[in-house]
Amino acid sequence: FLCDSPEEIEKKILPMKTDVRRERRTDPGVPEDCPVYDLHKLFSSEETLKWVNEGCTTAGIGCIDCKKKLIPSIIEKLAPIRRKRGELSKDRVIEVLHEGNRSAGEFALETMAAVRKAMNYQVL
Numbered sequence: 001f002l003c004d005s006p007e008e009i010e011k012k013i014l015p016m017k018t019d020v021r022r023e024r025r026t027d028p029g030v031p032e033d034c035p036v037y038d039l040h041k042l043f044s045s046e047e048t049l050k051w052v053n054e055g056c057t058t059a060g061i062g063c064i065d066c067k068k069k070l071i072p073s074i075i076e077k078l079a080p081i082r083r084k085r086g087e088l089s090k091d092r093v094i095e096v097l098h099e100g101n102r103s104a105g106e107f108a109l110e111t112m113a114a115v116r117k118a119m120n121y122q123v124l
Contacts, residue, residue, distance in 0.1 A: 003085050006075045013039075013071050018063040019056070029056040029063075036066055043073040 004012070018036050019029040031037040031053050040052050048069060055061030116122075 002078055002081045004078070005082075006071075009074050009078070010071050013067050013074070014064070016067065018066070022056075022059075022063060025062045026059050028059045031056045034063075034066075036063070036070060039074070040066075040070055043077050044070060045073075048073065 001008075013036075016036055019031070019034040021027060021033070022029040034056070037052060037056070040049055044052070052061070052066050052069065056066060
């Protein structure tokens with residue numbers, strides 16, 4: 001989840017399934033067939049992607065090494081979201097929802113008035 005703590009992120013990433021061809025640490029893998037590599041493409045730098053690609057295809061790194069390199073990238077990219085969420089109180093969220101509801105209601109009334117006028121509809 002976007003608001004997971006660093007500990008929760010690590011707890012979810014470490015047991016992830018990887019390339020099924022890598023039964024042993026010494027077996028070369030195919031990064032494109034690995035969901036961890038897909039996450040690297042979203043969260044990691046080009047330099048890390050190259051490191052993962054070479055290390056996986058040559059069996060130079062293990063899947064745990066790959067996952068441990070991914071975890072800090074995810075934590076770093078999600079930090080602003082976690083920080084912003086931490087600043088929001090339940091009362092503020094409810095206030096924003098009420099403001100949006102009020103604004104949408106006003107807009108809907110104006111729109112329906114314009115529709116009625118365009119259709120020459122009169123409310124009895």
